[in-house]
Amino acid sequence: xxxKISLPLRNLTGKPVRTAVLISLTALLTLxxxxxxxxxxxxxxxxxxLEARLGADxxxxxxxxxxxxxxxxxxxxxxxxxxxxxNALYDKVAAREGVGQISAQLYLASASAGCCSVxxxxxxxxxxxDFTITPWIKKSYGKPLADLDIVVGNDLNAxxxxxxxxxxxxxxxxxxxxxxxxxxxxxxxxxxxxxKALIRSSVDRKMNDFQKLDPDKVVSCILINPADGYSVxxxxxxxxxxxxxxxxxRTKEMISGISESLSGVSDITVILIAAxxxxxxxxxxxAFTMSxxxxxxxxxxxRVIGSSRGMLASVVLREALTIGVIGGIAGAALxxxxxxxxxxxxxxQLGLPFLLPAAGTLIALTVAALLIAVLVSALASALSAYxxxxxxxxxxxxxxQT
Amino acid sequence: MKLLAxxxxxxFLRENRxxxxxxxxxxxxxxxxLEEGTLTVLMxxxxxxxxxxxxxxxxxxxxxxxxxxxxxxxxxxxxxxxxSHQRNRHFxxxxxxxxxxxxxxxxxxxxxxxxxxxxxxxxxxxEELMQLLDIGSLRDAKPAELSGGELRRxxxxxxxxxxxxxxxxxxxxxDLDDENTAAVFRLLKNAAGAGASVLVVxxxxxxxxxxxxxxxxxxxxxxxx
Numbered sequence: 001x002x003x004k005i006s007l008p009l010r011n012l013t014g015k016p017v018r019t020a021v022l023i024s025l026t027a028l029l030t031l032x033x034x035x036x037x038x039x040x041x042x043x044x045x046x047x048x049x050l051e052a053r054l055g056a057d058x059x060x061x062x063x064x065x066x067x068x069x070x071x072x073x074x075x076x077x078x079x080x081x082x083x084x085x086x087n088a089l090y091d092k093v094a095a096r097e098g099v100g101q102i103s104a105q106l107y108l109a110s111a112s113a114g115c116c117s118v119x120x121x122x123x124x125x126x127x128x129x130d131f132t133i134t135p136w137i138k139k140s141y142g143k144p145l146a147d148l149d150i151v152v153g154n155d156l157n158a159x160x161x162x163x164x165x166x167x168x169x170x171x172x173x174x175x176x177x178x179x180x181x182x183x184x185x186x187x188x189x190x191x192x193x194x195x196k197a198l199i200r201s202s203v204d205r206k207m208n209d210f211q212k213l214d215p216d217k218v219v220s221c222i223l224i225n226p227a228d229g230y231s232v233x234x235x236x237x238x239x240x241x242x243x244x245x246x247x248x249x250r251t252k253e254m255i256s257g258i259s260e261s262l263s264g265v266s267d268i269t270v271i272l273i274a275a276x277x278x279x280x281x282x283x284x285x286x287a288f289t290m291s292x293x294x295x296x297x298x299x300x301x302x303r304v305i306g307s308s309r310g311m312l313a314s315v316v317l318r319e320a321l322t323i324g325v326i327g328g329i330a331g332a333a334l335x336x337x338x339x340x341x342x343x344x345x346x347x348x349q350l351g352l353p354f355l356l357p358a359a360g361t362l363i364a365l366t367v368a369a370l371l372i373a374v375l376v377s378a379l380a381s382a383l384s385a386y387x388x389x390x391x392x393x394x395x396x397x398x399x400x401q402t
Numbered sequence: 403m404k405l406l407a408x409x410x411x412x413x414f415l416r417e418n419r420x421x422x423x424x425x426x427x428x429x430x431x432x433x434x435x436l437e438e439g440t441l442t443v444l445m446x447x448x449x450x451x452x453x454x455x456x457x458x459x460x461x462x463x464x465x466x467x468x469x470x471x472x473x474x475x476x477x478x479x480x481x482x483x484x485x486s487h488q489r490n491r492h493f494x495x496x497x498x499x500x501x502x503x504x505x506x507x508x509x510x511x512x513x514x515x516x517x518x519x520x521x522x523x524x525x526x527x528x529e530e531l532m533q534l535l536d537i538g539s540l541r542d543a544k545p546a547e548l549s550g551g552e553l554r555r556x557x558x559x560x561x562x563x564x565x566x567x568x569x570x571x572x573x574x575x576x577d578l579d580d581e582n583t584a585a586v587f588r589l590l591k592n593a594a595g596a597g598a599s600v601l602v603v604x605x606x607x608x609x610x611x612x613x614x615x616x617x618x619x620x621x622x623x624x625x626x627x
Contacts, residue, residue: 005510005517007503014505301501304462305515305560306490308483394457397497 007302008318011295019323022287026327026373027334029280034335034369036273039346041361043262046181046353050258053184054251055132056101056223057232060093060239061085066247079183080109080121084210084218085246092243093222098230099239103129104219106195110166110188111207117164118156121187124195132223133189141175148172148197151189154179155344164188167201181347181355224248261352277376284380292316292384300393309389316385317378324377328370336366403473403492403567405436405459405599410468411622412454428454430622431467436568436601441594441612444603446619452603453498453572455619459601460495460570461485472568490515494566494598496574500553502545508532508552509541512559524563531559534589536582550577558586562593569593569600575609587612 012019062085084106094102106124110116125133127144137151145151150171152158162173171194179185190198196215202208226235232250239248292299299312307315339346340356347354356362412429428451436442436459446452457463459470461477470477472492477485489495502511509528516523532538535555545553554577561569569590575583583606591612594600602609610616616627 005506005514007505007517010503010505010510295504297499297501298503301497301503302518303486304460304489304495304497304501306486306493306518308486310483311486311518392463394454394463397499397501398453398457 007315008322011315011319012322015291018287018291022284022323023327023330025280025283025287026323026377027331029277029376030328030331030369030373031335031338032273032276033372034332034366035339036269037365037369038335038339038357038362040266040269041357041365042181042343042346042354043265043350043352045355045357046347047255047258047262049180049355050182050255050353051251053132053136053180053182054255055136056225057251058224058226058236058239058248059251059254060089060222060224060243060246060248061220062089063245063247066249080119082107082109082209082220084213084220087217087219089243089246090219090222093224093239093246093248096235096238096242098226098235099224100227100230101129101131101223101225103131103223105221105223106192106199106215106218107220108166108195108199108202108208110198111202116166118158120153120156121183122150122166122195122198123187123189124192125189126192131225137175137177137189140177145174145189145191145194147191147193149174149190150194151175151177153177153185153187153189155185156188166198167205167207169198169201171198179355180353182353222246258352265350265352281376281380284377285383288316288320288381288384291319292381292388296388296391296396299388299391300396303391303393304397312391313385313389316381316388320377320381320385321374324374325370327377328373331373332366332369335369336362403599404438404471405568406471407432407434407455407459407465408469408471409433410455410458410465410470412451412458412463413466427466427622429458429465429624432624434459434617434624436599437615438567438599439594439597440614441591441600441602442615442617443609443613444601444617444619444624445605445607445609446603447605450619451622452619455624456570456572456601456603460493460568461489462495487519490518491564492567494561494564494569496557496561496569496571498572498576500545500550501557502548502553504545507542507544508537508548508556511545511556512563514560515564527563527565528559531562535559535585551579551582554578555582555586558589562589565593565596565598567598569598571600571602573604574602575604575606583608 062083065083090104093099103126108122110118110120110122112119127134141151148171150164150173152173154177158164158173160173160176163170164173199213199215203211203213224235226232236248236250302312343354343356409431410429411427411431413425413427415425444452454463458465464478472488480488506514512528512531513523532541535558537552537555540548540552558574571590575586578586590600590602618625618627
């Protein structure tokens with residue numbers, strides 16, 4: 001018994017090199033659009049995550065820290081560092097008109113020497129007033145942090161129950177946070193009592209830049225949200241004018257550099273995707289046109305034995321759709337295999353907040369890339385399909401006979 | 403089935419840079435009947451219009467005027483899909499030149515008319531035709547491996563696979579030696595004997611001996627002999 005013949009499949013397998021080239025091209029198009037989309041989406045997600053994690057509209061730091069790059073290095077780049085200002089400045093800032101939510105943080109950087117398990121940024125927050133870190137930590141750890149308990153960022157190689165030592169003080173890992181794609185993924189969070197104990201120990205071991213530091217009398221950073229009826233601008237200006245030795249910074253302004261870099265990377269990615277697609281579509285269009293032209297006589301024969309115009313167009317379109325589906329799946333798989341396992345490397349290379357979208361978004365992006373691959377293949381072949389459906393078989397088969 | 407052409411003509415436009423566009427008639431207004439159970443031979447020189455007439459009869463080339471009736475039904479009044487289906491079911495056409503699909507084997511090429519509309523192929527008939535046309539050993543060969551004569555015989559087997567009521571053959575023996583030419587004409591004669599309406603367009607005089615009816619064509623004008 002003879003098997004049923006699928007003409008599109010037979011045409012594709014009959015020309016394996018041409019088919020492989022077309023599938024590879026479609027795969028490349030899908031790869032660029034999916035990998036590019038995931039990267040752009042991850043950068044945007046990273047920026048949103050950073051904005052959410054900063055959690056306050058205004059940061060007030062000692063004036064010398066604004067040598068701004070130092071602050072930015074710590075908050076945005078994930079470098080370690082610390083700076084301090086007197087508690088009295090906190091009281092002055094808190095007393096200013098327009099200040100709504102306010103909370104202080106203490107910073108400390110652990111050392112890479114034997115006294116510390118890992119060199120990380122340690123951030124001490126005040127659970128009673130904090131409004132930025134506590135809501136986030138609550139997702140991973142529902143209870144208040146006990147003294148000498150720490151919560152670690154997602155990128156740190158430590159797990160719940162582990163003990164990390166900082167300046168000779170053993171701290172228990174109470175929780176590990178979800179990934180944020182920001183510098184906070186490599187930080188450690190703890191309460192005021194614990195960070196003060198760590199600062200004291202670092203001073204005692206002469207490993208702190210501030211040798212006469214009393215952690216009970218200092219803060220590193222003050223986080224503020226304006227009260228209702230006051231704008232961020234008003235509160236920032238008021239603090240900068242009336243409180244000496246400090247600098248109030250809009251957090252949005254601090255991350256504006258990142259926004260600009262992200263916008264630049266996004267633009268370049270979009271331009272690259274557009275260039276690859278333009279080239280790919282032209283090549284696909286030419287390839288389908290040439291492929292159909294060289295088989296004009298075969299299509300005329302199909303008309304002779306009873307194919308309708310629609311059936312001829314369907315053969316061309318089904319060939320293109322098969323190429324689109326196979327190339328799309330291959331390209332999408334390749335994009336996921338490149339971007340997902342190597343997202344940390346991409347983050348490091350870009351030096352920007354980078355957070356992979358949720359699984360649902362990834363699936364949606366993948367499905368969209370596949371649909372685009374199939375659609376582009378269909379469109380590239382549509383002209384050929386139309387032309388072949390219009391061909392006059394009598395003219396093609398007649399050659400130069402009448 | 404009876405195939406009738408009423409006052410059919412075919413006009414083509416010719417582009418000429420110097421003289422502009424002008425037209426000429428490949429087939430002048432013609433009446434023609436292809437009767438059941440007869441083998442009709444249409445002879446004429448190259449360019450006389452005989453292939454154009456055959457294509458109009460086969461539903462492949464819309465006449466500039468006139469009608470083509472298959473058992474009284476106007477073929478060109480049907481939508482393309484229906485006309486194509488009619489061609490698949492009732493017509494066996496042997497076009498000029500090499501017409502095998504390169505990606506299919508000889509057997510698959512022969513059975514192709516069944517595949518178009520998803521019908522169960524008649525493998526026994528294919529075997530019978532391949533034996534009669536002496537291409538039985540080539541069933542799994544691809545067209546690129548065949549000679550011109552073998553390709554021609556493959557096209558003939560494909561045209562006859564569905565035992566069509568109307569057979570339209572355009573120079574069916576062009577690439578064949580005397581022995582195979584005789585075999586093909588015997589096959590076509592047998593088909594006519596079984597009730598088919600057969601038209602053979604050729605410029606070979608040998609065909610005359612098989613003809614029940616003979617026509618000649620010259621400059622688009624058809625004359626019966």
